[in-house]
Amino acid sequence: MNQKALSSLEYPKIIERLTEKASSPMGKELCRKLQPSTDINKIRLMQTQTKDALTRLFQKGSVSFGSVKDIRGSLKRLEIGSSLGIMEILSVCALLENTSRVKAYSRGDRSDLPSDSLDSMFEQLAPLTPLSSEIRRCILSEDEISDDASPALRQVRRNMKVTNDRIHTQLSGLVNGNARTYLQDSVITMRNGRYCIPVKAEYKGQVPGMIHDQSSTGSTLFIEPMAVVKLNNDMRELELQEQKEIEIILAGLSEQIAEEREAIALNLELMVQLDFIFARAGLAMDMNGSEPVFNEEGRVLLKKARHPLIPKKKVVPIDIRLGDDFNLLIITGPNTGGKTVSLKTVGLLTLMGQAGLHIPALDRSELALFHEIYADIGDEQSIEQSLSTFSSHMTNIVSFLEKADSRSLVLFDELGAGTDPTEGAALAISILSYLHDKGIRTMATTHYSELKVYALSTPGVENACCEFSVETLRPTYRLLIGIPGKSNAFAISSKLGLSDQIIERAKEQISEQDESFEDVLSSLEENRVTIENERLEIARYKEEIKTLKAQLESRQEKLDAQRDRILRQANEEAHKVLEEAKEYADQTMKLFHKFQKNNVDTSAVERERQELRKRMNKAEKNMSDRQETKKPKKQLTAKDIRPGDSVKVLSMNLKGTVGSRPDSKGFLFVQMGIIRSKVHLSDLELVDEPVITTPSLQKTGAGKIRMSKSASVSTEINLLGRTVDEAIAELDKYLDDAYIAHLKSVRIVHGKGTGALRKGIHDYLRRQKHVSSFRLGEFGEGDAGVTIVDFK
Structure with missing residues (x-):
């Protein structure tokens, strides 16, 4: 990729954020x-690695590679037989210890998960725990070797301690004894690695020994007394022995490291690669990115794409497509409307995707593989544009046209700006036509109306615009493909206070054709907004209907199951009663036989017992077969029944109201209280409408009110979408009708929402004298979106 495109699209800023995520x-x-x-194969592999690392981050949290230092130079020295210093050996140890932690990170909770692209890298890591443990045993810190590193070192240091104690004993005897009067201070000091005492210059002859130093004034001499010269020499020899032993220990550790040089080099390479991969995953997590799907057909389809450098709270997701029905997209609209951001979003996300980075867009967004991206993007919003600015842009464009091919993506910001509008528009159309004829994917932003017409009249070219609200004078930053944008210059100027007289004179300066074209754009925009709002409303209604349908089906299943359970229990209880009756009858007959001595006619008794058993068996058969013994007074036909009629369901022995006309097979719905069931005409019997009297209602001539209307009242009222006042007015009349119809309970559907409608309805119900109680629906009844009301 050319560096100018990377810089114009702000790719280096993404790399800076990525670099911050790496720890080594x-x-x-x-x-x-x-x-x-x-x-394409490398891109897909890197995307897979980023996705797998992101999955591990979500499952197990972050992992650190901070101790991974560059030890390649040390390994090279080992290859030629050199020994390593303490710091180099500790760096190797830190690498092995961090390798062990990363290896443990890879193993934890992975047994039940499918393998991924990182498993092989984790498996190749070799922590070499014995080697790192040996290094830690021998080296305590960067400037301290353990006494236990070797027996020889332990013995040397023990001798050093004994010699040091003897030196201090000798010198303490001098400092605190006869030589005290000759000393400047009663202290023991060290000069050039030798223990000395500070002697006044005038008494140097009184303290025999070797002079190693003197004070800046010359009044004090630092003398090594003859009594400790040999001991100091012994100490110096022991120090040299100590250093020699340390070198032997480091050489031994270096030899052990050299034996594992290849494994350590592989660890280093794998750890750096994993750090790189997890840095990409960490960036994807911050950006809420997803893996793009790459194709080689030049097709771009970004869903809810966000520019990664715009703060999350401010960025507006956009949908962009290119390369399917059209290869050239012309984006129009006012300044500061997001045209350039849309352009940069496509370019930057393409660069990120081809670098193996996830992009801030929805899953299954598509990106095309481009071998080169050419971007002419600059700040074209100054009041005056000099010739040099136009020349600079044209120089870039010329180089693009020479190099671009069908595997390139070309991005133009304000194409043709900076010169005469007529010539600029003509030049822009010519350049875009040239690229379009060669099948090069191109996006361009412009103000020129001529380019809008060109896009409308040319196959394979599409208009787009960035939505702008004239009411608020603010862009919405939404990209609308298929609709050319308006400059809105007159509307914006009017909102900002420019006089109508000036605006009218300005309108006179543009041609009637241009004005008509702008009016068409305005009409298209108004229609688009209307259709969009209606589409959203339809989608909301569909979702609401889907929810209500699911609730209704669940409720019907529950009622059917409850009905079957009640009938089954009733039959079981009846069967049990019959069994007990038969047993009692048999016992009774047996007692009759015992009283034969009382001259009882046993044959007559036996006949009576057999007759009784026949009658009971017949009753048991009718009960166990769940046969409806009661027949309707009159076999009803479809003409005899209409919605609202009062009927009795014979199989349930319940009264209800017809809710629908019979179908071709004679089945219809009947509402029985809160139960709505599908029954056959043969199971129904018409009942006379009840007559009620009430002093609170207007009486008929006979002082009675027919219930033909109230009997058909539904057991449910739907108040979704009403305001509180509208809902209360409608609910008030409905409850009166339901109460007159003698319904035991009713169901009020108000939805969940913000809860304001539910609260208003509950406040109203508390004030109603004919309401016994009310409650929210349970599971299967609609939950908190429904209120069940019981009447007194």
């Missing part, structure tokens, strides 16, 4: 060198 110096270096690739 070598990992950060890989991040800084990351460039978009043109190898």
Whole structure:
């Protein structure tokens, strides 16, 4: 990719954010060198690795590679037989210890999960725990070797301690004894690695020994007394022995490291690669990114794409497509409306995707593989544009036209600006036509109306605009493909206070054809907004209907199950009663036989017992077969029944109201209180309408009121979408009708929403004297979106 496009599309800023996510110096270096690739297989592998690392981050949290230092130089020295210093050996140890932690991170809770692209890398890690443990045993810190590193070192240090104690004993005897009067201070000091005492210059002859130093004034001499010269020499020899033993220990550790050089080098490479991969995953997590689907057909389809450098609270997601029905997209609209952001979003997300980074867009967004991106994007919003600005842009465009091919993406910001509008528009159309004829994917932003007409009249070219609200004078930043944008210059100027007289004179300066074209655009925009609002409302209604349908089906299933359970229990109880009756009858007959001595006619008794058993068996058969013994007075036909009629369901022994006309097979719905069931005409019997009297209602001539209307009142009222006042007015009349119809309970559907409608309805119900109680629906009844009301 050319560097100018990377810079124009702000790709380096993405790399900076990626580099911050890496924890090791070598990992950060890989991040800084990351460039978009043109190898589709490499891109897909990197995207898969990023996705798998992101999955692990979500499942198990972050992992650190901070101790991974560049030890390649140390390994090279080992290869030629050199020994390593303490710091180098500790760096190797830190790598092995961090490798062990990363290896443990990969193993935890992965047994029941499918393998991914990172498993092989984790499996190749070799922590070499014995080697790292040996290093930690021998080296305590960067400037301290353990006494236990070797027996020889332990013995040397023990001798050093004994010699040191003897030196201090000798010198303490001098300092606190006869030589005290000759000393400047009663202290023991060290000069050039030798223990000395500070002697006044005038008494140097009184303290025999070697002079090692003197004070800046010359009044004090630092003398090593002859009594400790040999001991100091012994200490110096022991120090040299100690250093020699340390070198032997470091050489031994270096030899052990050299034996594992290849494994350590592989660990280093894998750890750096994993740090790089997890840095990409960490960036994807921050951006809420997803894996794009790549194609080689030049098709771009971004769903709810967000520019990654715009704050999350301010960025507006946009839908962009290119390369399916059209290869050239012309974006029009006012300044500061988001045209350039749309352009940069496509370019930057393409670069990120080809670099193996996830993009801030919805899943299954598509990106095309482009071998080169050419972007002419600059700040064209100054009041005056000099010739040099136009020349600069044209120089870029010329280079694009020479190099671009069908595998390129070309982005123009304000194409043709900076010169005469007529010539600029003509030049822009010519350039875009040239690219379009060559099948090059191109996006361009412009103010020129001529380009809008060109897009409308040319196959394979599409208009788009960034939505702008004239009422608020603010852009919405939504990209609308298929609709050319308006400049809205007159509307904006009027809102900002420019006089109508000036605006009218301005309108006279443009041609009637241009004015008509702008009016057409306005009409298209108004229709689009209307259709969009209606579409959203329809979608909301569909979702609401789907929810209500599911609730109704659940409720019907529950009622059917309850009905079957009640009937089954009733039959079981009846069967039990019959069994008990038969047993009692048999016992009674047996007693009759015992009283034969009382001259009872046993044959007559036996006949009577057999007759009784026949009658009871017949009753049991009718009960167990669940046969409806009661027949309707008159076999009803479809003509005899209409919605609202009062009927009796014989199989349930319940009264209800007909809710629908019979179908071709004679089945219809009947509402029985809160139960709505589908029954056959043969199971129904018409009942006379009850007559009620009430002093609170207007009486008929006979002082009675027919219930023909109230009997057909539904057991449910739907108040969804009403305001509180509208709902209360409608509910008031409905409850009166339901109460007159002698319904035991009713169901009020108000939805969940904000809860304001539910609260208003509950406040109203508390004030109604004929309401016994009310409650929210249970599971299967509609939950909190429904209120069940019981009447007194």
